[in-house]
Amino acid sequence: MTDFANALIDRLPKAELHLHIEGTLEPELMLTLAKRNKVQLPYESVEDVAKAYEFDCLQDFLDLYYMGMSVLQTERDFHDLTWAYLLKVKADGLTHVEMFFDPQAHTDRGISFETVLGGIVLALEQANRELGITSKLIMCFLRHLPEEQAFDALECACKHKDHIFAVGLDSSEKGFPPPLFERVFAAARGEGFTPVAHVGEEGTAENVREGLDLLKIERIDHGNQALSDPELTARLARQQTPLTMCPLSNLRLKGIPTLGHSPVKRAMDAGLLVTVNSDDPSYFGGYLNDNYRAIHQALDLSEKDIIKLAKNSFAASFISDSEKQAHIDAIDAVVEEIKKS
Numbered sequence: 001m002t003d004f005a006n007a008l009i010d011r012l013p014k015a016e017l018h019l020h021i022e023g024t025l026e027p028e029l030m031l032t033l034a035k036r037n038k039v040q041l042p043y044e045s046v047e048d049v050a051k052a053y054e055f056d057c058l059q060d061f062l063d064l065y066y067m068g069m070s071v072l073q074t075e076r077d078f079h080d081l082t083w084a085y086l087l088k089v090k091a092d093g094l095t096h097v098e099m100f101f102d103p104q105a106h107t108d109r110g111i112s113f114e115t116v117l118g119g120i121v122l123a124l125e126q127a128n129r130e131l132g133i134t135s136k137l138i139m140c141f142l143r144h145l146p147e148e149q150a151f152d153a154l155e156c157a158c159k160h161k162d163h164i165f166a167v168g169l170d171s172s173e174k175g176f177p178p179p180l181f182e183r184v185f186a187a188a189r190g191e192g193f194t195p196v197a198h199v200g201e202e203g204t205a206e207n208v209r210e211g212l213d214l215l216k217i218e219r220i221d222h223g224n225q226a227l228s229d230p231e232l233t234a235r236l237a238r239q240q241t242p243l244t245m246c247p248l249s250n251l252r253l254k255g256i257p258t259l260g261h262s263p264v265k266r267a268m269d270a271g272l273l274v275t276v277n278s279d280d281p282s283y284f285g286g287y288l289n290d291n292y293r294a295i296h297q298a299l300d301l302s303e304k305d306i307i308k309l310a311k312n313s314f315a316a317s318f319i320s321d322s323e324k325q326a327h328i329d330a331i332d333a334v335v336e337e338i339k340k341s
């Protein structure tokens with residue numbers, strides 16, 4: 001990698017648009033919180049936890065992900081988790097994040113919606129004040145749970161519209177397609193929430209189409225399988241519907257055999273509005289810049305591609321056009337600075 005490419009990845013301002021806060025739970029914090037909250041885990045050490053992070057598919061990961069989050073019990077725990085992520089990615093040049101959280105994974109085990117949201121919001125507000133990082137929150141419905149429970153989550157979210165901007169759909173994609181959530185997404189849109197969904201990760205191009213046509217999603221989380229359908233690819237290019245792709249996640253969940261198979265560059269070349277993100281960085285072996293570095297090497301990205309991806313991260317975000325422009329101008333300024341140094 002050239003010094004210029006390295007400096008671009010290290011220093012360019014970036015947004016992260018596909019990040020599950022529960023997926024940032026590092027083994028050290030998991031063990032600390034287990035002790036603090038007297039939760040039994042099947043692990044004794046950080047090495048034990050790390051060893052368990054071998055996945056053959058999305059479901060393998062999800063089983064561990066839901067088990068790991070059992071250590072999160074108090075508002076302070078959710079604050080500490082969120083703050084640890086924000087501190088880490090500040091060093092990656094992150095200036096804006098649109099963050100997923102999975103309230104049903106907590107309310108299902110007796111933790112209140114307000115405990116979860118309160119801790120996350122405290123850390124996001126602190127990050128705005130102390131780190132200059134702006135944010136939006138996306139509440140995800142867990143697609144392996146019944147529609148009725150998604151409606152319960154939506155009812156909670158409606159009391160907190162000042163803090164929750166969008167709704168998403170995550171968890172097991174196979175067997176739980178978008179039509180199951182058409183009604184709750186319609187209700188969420190009616191309440192003013194912006195819709196997004198995980199589609200085409202392990203599922204099909206048809207799931208991506210259903211996300212667009214039935215759930216009316218404004219951004220596609222993953223969407224890898226869309227590229228297997230030329231007509232859908234052309235539609236996404238024409239509409240400029242953003243895709244939040246996650247290369248290291250795809251690799252670790254065996255969606256792709258090697259990073260060289262990541263669809264990021266193919267999607268860029270097809271004219272899609274693609275972004276690079278970390279998904280669940282603690283579980284997949286890398287935060288935001290690790291993902292940029294990994295695909296830069298594996299896909300032989302040019303320096304222009306890296307700058308484009310950083311700009312796309314803001315273009316694909318839900319901030320205002322003037323805010324987008326300010327971030328894109330900041331990228332140009334950093335590029336000039338790096339050229340001079």
Ligand SMILES: Nc1ncnc2[nH]cnc12
Nearest residue numbers: 020170171172198279280
């Ligand atoms: N990559 C992913 N796909 C679906 N659901 C998730 N929940 C957390 N990470 C996820």
Ligand SMILES: [Zn+2]
Nearest residue numbers: 018020198279
């Ligand atoms: Zn995800």
